[in-house]
Each structure stands twice: as structure tokens, then as C-alpha cells.
Amino acid sequence: MSVEVKNVIKKFGSFTALDNVSLRVESGELVALLGPSGSGKTTLLRTIAGLEFPDNTGEAQVLFYGEDVTHIPASQRKAGFAFQHYALFRHMSVFENIAFGLRVRPKETRPPEKEIRARVEKLLHLIQLEPLGNRFPSQLSGGQRQRVALARALAVEPKVLLLDEPFGALDAKVRKELRRWLRHLHDEIHITTLFVTHDQEEALEVSDRVAILRDGKIEQIGTPEEIYDHPASPFVYDFLGNVNLFSGRVKDGAVVIGDTEIATPTAAGEQDSEAVAFVRPHDIRLTREAGGARTFRARVLRCNAAGPVANLELERLDGSGQFNAQLSKEEFQQLQPKAGEEIFVELKNIKFFSDDYSI
């Protein structure tokens, strides 16, 4: 039981939006399509909805629970779609917006008026907007509009729910509230859901699995933990959060950066070659005691202790560049680093990529 796309190619002029993409979303799963703009994530979503069609009609397939819907238009696919800018019908009340999908059904399958009312009321309750059924969309806030758009899509009992940057047009606070609400909603109704986002935090927080897209291809797919802890490529590593790059070599089971040699288990058995080490800012430890070959020296440029963690900017003394470190509040208070001070740096959790590491 799944929603599946197979071998989809889609081009717009000379631009390849989807380059032979295949994806399988299990029934009841909440999957995020994450990627920078132009990576094809929205095109993939629209292809599933039937708003775009693959170029390679022969090989490409879109399957809803085994049923081939590749050539079925959007109006008959029963895929609920929510747009970034809501696309609510301005001339209809909130109630009528939600009822739209039921009212346009042919006579034979259209529920009686009483049932339509009951269903819309139920959805208004679900999106916590019961008293606002008579308002027009222009009288609602952005967050409320997006919830109406979701209810409207859910009203037709879709086989899959597709959300195109659902929180992209909202301010940061509403965004966080709404994505938690979406997670709860999904836990409640368990509808197979795909949502597009370019916000890694959003993708990691909300979804069961994350698919990372780049240049029309799926770079990696996995649970948020999997892709965060074991990124398959430098691109994924970089895309999922702040990262420091140190260029060096892999040699005898260690990563060598300048005079520093850091024993790294994953480097064992690797050939002697050039490599780039990726280190997250929170995987950097600062100390005042020299730690031999494991540590190197750096100068503190700037400290910013506002917020739950302290962010530091540092510069390596061998002149090979700047990097960022993140300390917990306690670590920061114990160490009390000052701008201009020289300090020892230890890299704790290194991930290195020895081949082409372009990001």
C-alpha cells in the first residue's frame, strides 16, 4: 500500500526539473520533499497531483495504491493539494470553500446537503475555526487561511494529501505552531502526506521520512535521524544545517588537517587521498589545554551568547580560514572565552568526503 512515482522525467524548455525520479511513500506516512529552489520538489508534487504530466509517458508511472493514475487528470485523481498561497476562492465563505469539493461532485455521488453541512462542520472543528465559517478568506489571517486550504483539501477524502510549501508564506512563530499542528493532525487522521519545503528544520521536525532533492534527482531519502546523522553526500550534509569545512587528507585511518591528526574510525581502510572534513559547529570542543596532535590552535573572533546556545566565530592560527563553533550555555560559562583570545580546538565528530565534494 503506497503512493509511488517511477522514472519520472520532466523538462521545462532546456531546464530539467525531474531527472528520472522514483519515490515510494508508504500508506499513512508523512514525507517531506526537501531541497533548494529549482531542485524539482514542487514539480514532483505537482506530478503526483496530476497538475503536471511526465515527459516520458511510456516509462514514467504514478501509482496510487497500485492503481495507475499516470494519465488521469487532477480532477479525477482524488489527491488533495494545498498551495503555498492558499488559493482560496475569495468569493466564497470559509464554509463554502471547504464544501466546494463535495458540491462539484456529480449528482450520483454528491452527498445530501445535510451531510455536506455535517462534514464541513466537522472539518471546521478539526482546524479549530468553527466560529469563522461565514467569514470570507480576506477576513482571515495567513495561518487561518492555510488551515482552511487544508480542510478544503481534506473534505474530498483524498487518497493522498499534497502540500506545497504550506508554511512558506507565514511568519516564523505561526509557522512553528502550524507545523506542530500539522504533525498532530497527521497523527490523528493518518493520511498519506507529502509536503514540500526548503526549510530543513521544518522537514526534520515534522516528517516520518525526508527526501532530499537536488537538480531534479533524489539525493537521499530516510528518517530525519538517518539523514542528519548519516548524510550520503556533502550536499545533504551542508543542506541540513550549518557546517564547517576543513580541507586536508585521509591517511592511515586518520583525517589530517594541517598538523592535526584526528583518528576517525570511518577513515580506516581508506586510500591516502585528499579529503574535506565536515564538522557541525556543535561538534567542536574548545579547551585551554593543549591536547597534542588531536587539537589545533585558533583565535576567538566573536562570541554571541544570546539564546539557548553560544555561537563563536574563530580563526585558525595557521591562517587557513575561519569557522564557527557552538557551545552549550554551561560550557560557555565554564570556559568564558574572550574575543581575541587564543584557544585549543578539538573536532569531535568528523564526516569526510574524499571524492568530488562540490556543494
Add this chain to the structure above:
Amino acid sequence: MATNRTKARKIRVLPGFKLTLGFTLFYLGLIVLIPLGAVFWKTATLTWPQFWQTITMPTAMASYRLTFGASFCAALVNVVFGLIVAWVLVRYEFFGKKIVDALVDLPFALPTAVAGITLATLYSEHGWLGKLLLPLGITVANSRLGIFVALTFIGLPFIVRTVQPILEDLDPELEEAASSLGASRWQVFWRVILPMLTPALLTGFALAFARALGEYGSVIFIAGNKPMLTQITPLIIMQELDMFDYPKATAIAVVMLVVSFVLLLSINVLQWWTNRYNTNNLA
């Protein structure tokens, strides 16, 4: 109260609210209200019975029916076909689109007498179109149908030009949303696109209708101007003027003015009602 008033005074971004409002009122007064006032002034030289007799004389009554009826029908037909023209111009790319787009404005620019003479020639018994229609028993020249044709001609640009920008701004996502909810193409048009165009269509209708009511030049050449049959109200007014009977002419003009004003006002109310969803007040 006095302190409240100074506090409540709004600070505006653009200065000169009083100046511009004053100018607007003065200008409208000079250009619109004073001439219209003169019409009422002249009419007032008639006594009530004289006034009533003038405005209800059979030829005048027939001309009201014709003028308002033909103008209404012409504007209505233009709503349908103007919408189609606007739709084609906005939604499709084709060779010569710019030229077609420019053609739409021609009825604006052409002297109406030229349009009238051209139409009369085309639709006369020996004209290109009249010749073809004659065997079918349709006479356009010197008939009410001719008046309707002329009024349709001059009204077309109003609908196209009011609907076109709204149609261009219509978000394609609305149609996609509707179709992903299961709506057929026809339902998308009928339930989503048309309601969003209605205010613009009403505006275009009102403009075309108002234009047709006052139209004189193009109509008199094709109408034949037979009393009781094909005389439009502006022609009746002209006839009275030709006889230097200014009070009678203005009396009929007053009827035109009042009825037109009431009709346009009701269209505006209707338009406001169809556009009510655009309010932002959280009532």
C-alpha cells in the same frame, strides 16, 4: 470633544487632501453638474401638465422603450462576446494577437458617424451583408435590429477592456485548486472564474449600457428614423431642438438623465454586492 478632534486628526502620507477634494468638487461642478443643472433649469420653464404631456407623448414613449431596450440588449450581448474576446486575448497565444488586441479599441476611436454610415452601407439591401441576409428575411438597415447592431459595435471595447486586466491577474492556482478538488472544466469556469469576473463584467456592462443610451451618430444613419418604430430618444431631443423648442427637448433629456442615473446606481450597488468579499473589515 475639542481635544479629541485634534487627536483624531489623521496624518496622511500624501498632503493636500482638502486641496484636491476641493478641486475635484469644483471641477465636477464645472464640467458635469452645471450643464446638467441647466437642463433641469430649462425644463422648469414648463408647467407640470406641459412637462407630463411632453415626456409621455407617444413618439417619446416609443423611443424610451427602444433606446433602453436596445441599449440593454446590446450591452448584454457584449457581456457574452466581450468576455469571449477578452478570454481569447488573455489565455491564448496566436499569430496577430497584437493586431486583434488593437482592433478592439477601434469602436472607441472611430467617429461614430463613420461607423453609422459604414454599417448602413454594409447592411443596406445592396450592401455586402444586407444582400446575404435579405433572402433569409432579415433586414438590418432601417430597422430596430440595425440600432442594436450599431449599439453592440460601439459597446464592445468597454467589456473587453474592463474584463481583460482582471482575467490576466486571475491566479492559475485557483483553477488548479478547483480541479484538484474534482471540479470539471465547466464547473471551474462556472463556479470559480465567472464569479471572480462578475464585478468587472458588471462595470463593463454599465459602461457599455450608458454609452449606448447616449449614442446618436452611428444609430441615426442605420435606424431609418421612422416615428414610433425606429426613433431613438436622442433623435427626439434633436427634433425638438431643430424646432427651437428647448424646454421640450430638455424635458425629455431629464427623463433620460433620471432613468440612466437610477439604472447606473443600481448596477453599482449590484457590483458592490458581488464584490463584497473583498472587504478587509473583521465584522
